[in-house]
Amino acid sequence: MSINALDTVVLASDLPQHGLKRGDIGAVVEVYSPHAIEVEFVTASGHTQALVTLNTSQVRPIGPKDILAVRQLDAA
Incomplete structure (x- = not known):
């Protein structure tokens, strides 16, 4: 899967340490490598x-x- 800066992606699994759940939508703000991206x-x-910096396997288009x-x- 090719991911570019400014693409909108869907989180594939929960990230409770960031208050995020599977299905949350984010925007790619930086592509570090074919497998590492920064998502807001x-x-x-x-x-x-x-x-957060994620592996591309942690998101989907x-x-x-x-x-x-x-x-x-969720309440902190």
Whole structure:
């Protein structure tokens, strides 16, 4: 899978240390290598929830049958 800067991706598994869950959507802000990317996840109001370096196997592209949803962050 080829991922480029500014692509929108879907998280493939939970990242509880960052308050993220499988299915959360993020934007690729940097591509470090074919397997390492920096992804920003934001709240619906535009505040950054997490900026994390991920392996490309931890995300997938948005598919044509995906639908967006809103969830509240778990209490810390």
